Amino acid sequence: MAWKTLDRTEPVYDKDAPVVLSEAVRRKIESYFPRYETKRAVLLPALHVVQESLGHVSWKAMAEVAEILEIPPSDVLDTISFYTHFWTKPKGRKVITVCRSISCELMGGREMLDAVKAKLGIGEHETTPDGEYSLVTEECLAGCDHAPCMLINERLHKNVRLEDVEKILADLENDRIDAQRSDLYDAPDEPEAGQSGDDAADATSDVAEMKAAD
Amino acid sequence: MGKYEPVLLRSVGVADSRTLAVYQSRGGYAGARKALTQMSSEEVIEEVKRANLRGRGGAGFPAGVKWTFLPKDRTRTYLCVNGDESEPPTFSNRVLMEHDPHQLIEGVIIAGYATKAQVAYIYLRVEFHEQFHHMQTAVDEAYAAGILGKNIFGSGYDLDVYVHRGAGAYVCGEETGLIESLEGKRGWPRIKPPFPAIEGLFRKPTVVNNVETLCNLPHIIERGADWFLGVGPQGSSGPKLFCVSGPVKRPGCYESPMDITCEELIMSDKFGRGMTDGAKVKAVFPGGISMGVLSADELGMKMDFDDPRNFGLLGLGTAAAVVVNTDTDIREVLRNLARFYALESCGQCTQCRMGTSWMYRIAQRIALGAGRLEDLDLFEEVSGRMGMMPGLSICGLPDGATFPLRGLIQKFRGEFEEHIRNQAPGRADELLTVLN
Numbered sequence: 031m032a033w034k035t036l037d038r039t040e041p042v043y044d045k046d047a048p049v050v051l052s053e054a055v056r057r058k059i060e061s062y063f064p065r066y067e068t069k070r071a072v073l074l075p076a077l078h079v080v081q082e083s084l085g086h087v088s089w090k091a092m093a094e095v096a097e098i099l100e101i102p103p104s105d106v107l108d109t110i111s112f113y114t115h116f117w118t119k120p121k122g123r124k125v126i127t128v129c130r131s132i133s134c135e136l137m138g139g140r141e142m143l144d145a146v147k148a149k150l151g152i153g154e155h156e157t158t159p160d161g162e163y164s165l166v167t168e169e170c171l172a173g174c175d176h177a178p179c180m181l182i183n184e185r186l187h188k189n190v191r192l193e194d195v196e197k198i199l200a201d202l203e204n205d206r207i208d209a210q211r212s213d214l215y216d217a218p219d220e221p222e223a224g225q226s227g228d229d230a231a232d233a234t235s236d237v238a239e240m241k242a243a244d
Numbered sequence: 245m246g247k248y249e250p251v252l253l254r255s256v257g258v259a260d261s262r263t264l265a266v267y268q269s270r271g272g273y274a275g276a277r278k279a280l281t282q283m284s285s286e287e288v289i290e291e292v293k294r295a296n297l298r299g300r301g302g303a304g305f306p307a308g309v310k311w312t313f314l315p316k317d318r319t320r321t322y323l324c325v326n327g328d329e330s331e332p333p334t335f336s337n338r339v340l341m342e343h344d345p346h347q348l349i350e351g352v353i354i355a356g357y358a359t360k361a362q363v364a365y366i367y368l369r370v371e372f373h374e375q376f377h378h379m380q381t382a383v384d385e386a387y388a389a390g391i392l393g394k395n396i397f398g399s400g401y402d403l404d405v406y407v408h409r410g411a412g413a414y415v416c417g418e419e420t421g422l423i424e425s426l427e428g429k430r431g432w433p434r435i436k437p438p439f440p441a442i443e444g445l446f447r448k449p450t451v452v453n454n455v456e457t458l459c460n461l462p463h464i465i466e467r468g469a470d471w472f473l474g475v476g477p478q479g480s481s482g483p484k485l486f487c488v489s490g491p492v493k494r495p496g497c498y499e500s501p502m503d504i505t506c507e508e509l510i511m512s513d514k515f516g517r518g519m520t521d522g523a524k525v526k527a528v529f530p531g532g533i534s535m536g537v538l539s540a541d542e543l544g545m546k547m548d549f550d551d552p553r554n555f556g557l558l559g560l561g562t563a564a565a566v567v568v569n570t571d572t573d574i575r576e577v578l579r580n581l582a583r584f585y586a587l588e589s590c591g592q593c594t595q596c597r598m599g600t601s602w603m604y605r606i607a608q609r610i611a612l613g614a615g616r617l618e619d620l621d622l623f624e625e626v627s628g629r630m631g632m633m634p635g636l637s638i639c640g641l642p643d644g645a646t647f648p649l650r651g652l653i654q655k656f657r658g659e660f661e662e663h664i665r666n667q668a669p670g671r672a673d674e675l676l677t678v679l680n
């Protein structure tokens with residue numbers, strides 16, 4: 031929730047830690063500059079690319095983004111803490127976003143959420159021990175004609191029946207979409223680019239945690 | 245009345261409708277070409293004004309009139325396309341972008357030309373993944389074909405179009421929240437005035453229009469304002485998309501003139517085809533949840549821009565109806581909606597931040613079987629003390645919260661009272677401390 035502040039008990043990041051953003055990521059961020067009048071306006075695209083490339087946006091990554099955009103790191107934190115999409119701690123390789131709004135609830139969304147939880151053995155804002163899945167809920171995904179629905183990364187699963195949940199979760203390709211993709215917001219290609227997620231066990235999103243705390 | 249031929253959704257069901265080749269083979273970009281090569285900016289504005297194209301994003305403000313608020317002596321103008329679509333249960337913009345991204349791009353070119361914009365941003369909510377790829381692919385295609393960029397159709401008009409993704413926040417659909425978000429900040433709506441037309445994105449004159457609003461432009465330019473005025477009732481002219489979802493037989497997005505009633509949208513064979521399992525309608529939120537609620541005996545409401553006010557609703561909103569059947573516990577509906585606003589309030593304004601949270605807490609209490617009869621009055625009191633209308637808030641989110649929530653309490657008061665009377669005794673006291 032937007033008006034709660036981040037947990038300040040967390041240690042401030044180590045300024046001298048090794049650089050986390052690769053050259054390719056930096057170049058990709060800079061490639062957005064001509065699109066906007068200010069460098070700050072590149073912040074959301076930059077955070078998307080960082081999250082795509084590192085799996086989450088760590089404090090160190092925030093500081094490096096701030097440097098590239100020539101804005102104070104606090105501005106990056108201010109923005110990132112507002113939006114539910116960004117993770118400041120490691121998340122699973124796939125994020126399941128279950129719709130909790132009215133049409134989905136009327137069509138069995140809560141039962142679908144319970145089935146997902148039971149199958150994965152995790153609750154909302156948690157990650158499976160193998161780092162494969164994180165689970166969150168969101169308001170209306172604009173797929174209400176296919177209620178109840180949920181996103182797995184990019185793919186919207188529609189009209190999910192309880193008996194389908196297991197099959198969907200077992201499908202290794204359940205996050206792939208069947209459409210021509212644009213790489214505009216993707217992580218740049220680089221041989222050593224690794225998805226984080228190895229150490230994603232017990233990971234939670236700060237922002238998501240706050241949502242749960244209401 | 246003869247069969248209505250869809251205009252905005254004419255590409256649904258056409259093979260490869262997303263591609264430029266198919267779009268052009270079916271007459272696409274003729275409107276933009278006509279506007280740019282045969283009309284002046286002023287003539288385009290005049291035509292759109294005459295058509296009385298009212299904004300489809302929720303407020304219903306005439307697009308042509310909004311464009312005239314731009315200062316005459318401006319040198320830089322931005323166009324922001326509002327594709328945030330996060331009002332539950334609305335999905336018409338999604339359908340437009342899924343089936344016909346070039347129709348939107350054509351609308352953007354026409355609006356850009358009319359407003360003399362140099363740059364347009366298509367702001368998409370981040371949950372629109374496929375739709376992002378469709379839009380970006382179409383934009384790339386349009387650039388490659390010389391339809392975007394420099395000297396479009398040899399007219400000398402230049403326009404750059406960028407797709408920009410949000411990051412998950414309902415309030416970024418509010419036009420100044422969208423602008424702040426585009427600037428890389430939290431999506432906190434701005435105090436108005438100044439309105440975006442004077443000081444918007446990067447403090448420059450800016451027009452924000454909804455996806456569906458813009459998709460109408462190619463057709464208005466091609467067929468003329470008189471055609472548009474001839475579709476549907478006076479004051480609510482033009483084709484319109486309606487969504488219907490919930491326990492109906494055929495949930496979906498349908499196009500029609502605005503001469504239909506809410507009942508037709510749910511029951512007619514052309515639209516929702518009636519309720520599933522023979523259930524009856526208990527309540528309908530006909531304009532997205534934020535406009536308010538209709539009880540089962542109010543379904544005769546016309547789905548146009550004006551009639552909703554006669555039923556205590558805020559307006560037509562997004563014309564997306566969600567139907568609640570008689571098997572549903574009205575307390576759960578109240579709780580679900582109250583949670584939405586409490587979690588999506590951006591928190592800048594005290595009345596909205598606290599008011600939505602209080603309403604959520606009361607709604608939870610009632611839903612958990614711990615309500616008190618005085619909670620219903622308290623609820624009405626809280627909801628009457630927030631929003632833009634009493635002049636207490638920066639944006640319209642709390643107005644959108646009070647209309648459905650207070651509407652539920654008022655129109656279904658008997659049912660709430662009955663639930664509260666039948667609660668297990670003592671539960672209210674037990675839970676009061678937890679939820680206060």
Ligand SMILES: Cc1cc2nc3c(=O)[nH]c(=O)nc-3n(C[C@H](O)[C@H](O)[C@H](O)COP(=O)(O)O)c2cc1C
Binds near residue numbers: 417419454455
């Ligand atoms: C809380 C809130 C959320 C809104 N969300 C949206 C939205 O998701 N999409 C949209 O087009 N308009 C939304 N609006 C309305 C916009 O502020 C604005 O009126 C609209 O984009 C203008 O476009 P139009 O004139 O073409 O309708 C929202 C308004 C408020 C107060």
Ligand code: SF4
Binds near residue numbers: 594
């Ligand atoms: S009214 Fe609510 S949502 Fe709108 S700016 Fe104020 S706090 Fe934010």
Ligand code: FES
Binds near residue numbers: 134170172173178333
């Ligand atoms: S209510 Fe679930 S997608 Fe809209």
